[in-house]
Amino acid sequence: MFDTLSGKLGEVFDRLRRRGSLSEADVTEALREIRLALLDADVALPVVKDFIATVKEKAVGAEVLRSVSPGQMVVKIVNDALVEALGGAVVPVNLLAPSPIPILMVGLQGSGKTTTSGKLALRLRTRERKKVLLASLDTQRPAAQLQLEQLAQRAEVASLPIIAGQTPLQIAQRAMDVARREVFDVVILDTAGRLSIDAALMEEVKSIRFAVNPVETLLVVDAMTGQDAVTTATAFNQALGITGIVMTRLDGDARGGAALSMRAVTGAPIKLAGTGEKLDALDEFNPERIAGRILGMGDIVGLVERAAQNIDQAEAEKLAKRMAKGKFDLDDYASQLKQISKMGSLSGILGMLPGVGKIKKQIEDANLDTTMFKRQAAIISSMTKAERRNPDLLKASRKKRVAAGSGTSVQEVNKLLKQFDDMSTMMKRMNKAGGQEAMMRQMQ
Numbered sequence: 001m002f003d004t005l006s007g008k009l010g011e012v013f014d015r016l017r018r019r020g021s022l023s024e025a026d027v028t029e030a031l032r033e034i035r036l037a038l039l040d041a042d043v044a045l046p047v048v049k050d051f052i053a054t055v056k057e058k059a060v061g062a063e064v065l066r067s068v069s070p071g072q073m074v075v076k077i078v079n080d081a082l083v084e085a086l087g088g089a090v091v092p093v094n095l096l097a098p099s100p101i102p103i104l105m106v107g108l109q110g111s112g113k114t115t116t117s118g119k120l121a122l123r124l125r126t127r128e129r130k131k132v133l134l135a136s137l138d139t140q141r142p143a144a145q146l147q148l149e150q151l152a153q154r155a156e157v158a159s160l161p162i163i164a165g166q167t168p169l170q171i172a173q174r175a176m177d178v179a180r181r182e183v184f185d186v187v188i189l190d191t192a193g194r195l196s197i198d199a200a201l202m203e204e205v206k207s208i209r210f211a212v213n214p215v216e217t218l219l220v221v222d223a224m225t226g227q228d229a230v231t232t233a234t235a236f237n238q239a240l241g242i243t244g245i246v247m248t249r250l251d252g253d254a255r256g257g258a259a260l261s262m263r264a265v266t267g268a269p270i271k272l273a274g275t276g277e278k279l280d281a282l283d284e285f286n287p288e289r290i291a292g293r294i295l296g297m298g299d300i301v302g303l304v305e306r307a308a309q310n311i312d313q314a315e316a317e318k319l320a321k322r323m324a325k326g327k328f329d330l331d332d333y334a335s336q337l338k339q340i341s342k343m344g345s346l347s348g349i350l351g352m353l354p355g356v357g358k359i360k361k362q363i364e365d366a367n368l369d370t371t372m373f374k375r376q377a378a379i380i381s382s383m384t385k386a387e388r389r390n391p392d393l394l395k396a397s398r399k400k401r402v403a404a405g406s407g408t409s410v411q412e413v414n415k416l417l418k419q420f421d422d423m424s425t426m427m428k429r430m431n432k433a434g435g436q437e438a439m440m441r442q443m444q
């Protein structure tokens with residue numbers, strides 16, 4: 001699922017991220033490609049249009065954080081738009097009603113409705129500790145009732161005894177009576193599916209809904225059917241007013257358009273996702289996680305979020321100015337280290353701080369974590385003001401003093417000085433090559 005879309009968006013962003021600064025033409029071109037990728041993934045046209053308009057508006061208005069590249073910023077904006085299209089937040093199955101809670105399962109034949117009823121029963125029993133009763137209202141296919149009975153056994157929940165000759169409505173009412181009498185928390189009613197939407201099916205479900213007043217009317221749709229899934233959902237929603245959608249076969253190779261269009265077109269939240277044939281292959285539908293899977297750039301998204309939260313903008317600007325002027329001393333280096341430590345995780349963060357790009361590799365090679373930054377910060381704070389301004393003062397005896405004062409070794413002091421030296425040299429070279437702009441570009 002989502003593989004092609006994911007691949008295409010990946011290409012767009014790879015290109016964007018190679019640029020230090022983005023012109024309007026770059027963004028327009030990227031948006032054009034994102035638009036094509038979404039259409040190709042079978043996302044409904046109005047949804048694509050809205051999506052692109054949102055991204056464009058945000059990208060134009062965005063204040064690009066100094067510490068992240070414009071390309072990274074666009075990734076974050078697209079990510080947020082994807083999360084929004086997928087419905088924003090997780091919407092759980094509503095269990096906040098007096099018991100027994102009736103849940104009506106509706107959908108076309110073959111959508112995975114019966115399997116999902118069994119999966120949901122298992123999930124509610126194991127995760128929510130609910131006492132669940134499963135009942136099949138499918139009188140069209142006797143096999144369907146047996147199928148649900150077997151699923152109930154596997155899920156270790158009760159199923160309503162089958163009585164031949166009852167109408168779906170009678171079965172529904174009997175299920176609710178049994179549930180009240182035997183104190184069940186939840187009753188899952190699996191209705192009959194049809195090959196296509198027809199008026200008789202809708203009327204039948206409507207009468208059941210009227211009789212049992214379900215807390216949830218969950219529509220089960222097959223993600224593999226693409227735009228048809230959206231059409232089905234629209235029809236069911238208009239006729240019945242569904243409260244949520246379960247999308248099955250998200251483990252398949254569907255292009256993803258249905259998942260991305262569903263919320264916008266129907267207004268109903270996707271609550272659950274079927275991800276396989278096994279009984280435990282039912283997950284909550286988590287827009288953030290799915291957007292993350294589509295973009296495959298969770299690290300960048302997290303990076304921009306952390307940068308926005310933690311990086312002190314004024315401090316970063318002050319540093320950049322000092323760098324541009326070729327004035328960068330160990331105090332500035334320490335201030336960078338402090339910002340890095342504040343952010344916690346190291347992966348990917350280094351590259352976004354001006355000037356740290358070059359040492360990033362050395363640090364990665366050494367496979368060090370934030371404790372190294374804390375040690376380095378301790379080394380710098382053991383130096384005198386004069387030494388921090390002018391590290392050349394640090395000869396052997398002073399190094400010994402600093403190492404002892406910071407609880408480190410002369411070797412570590414030397415390593416820090418070497419890194420600082422590398423950085424200063426690189427900055428001077430870049431300043432000569434054309435000032436801050438050029439430097440920033442080279443560091444991306």
Ligand code: GDP
Pocket residue numbers: 107108109110111112113114115116193247248249250251252273274275276277281
């Ligand atoms: P119903 O006619 O809507 O009740 O459909 P069924 O529940 O009988 O499911 C039809 C087929 O789809 C069965 O073989 C299920 O195992 C399969 N199925 C249901 N949900 C999923 C899913 O999320 N992923 C996969 N791969 N198969 C599923």
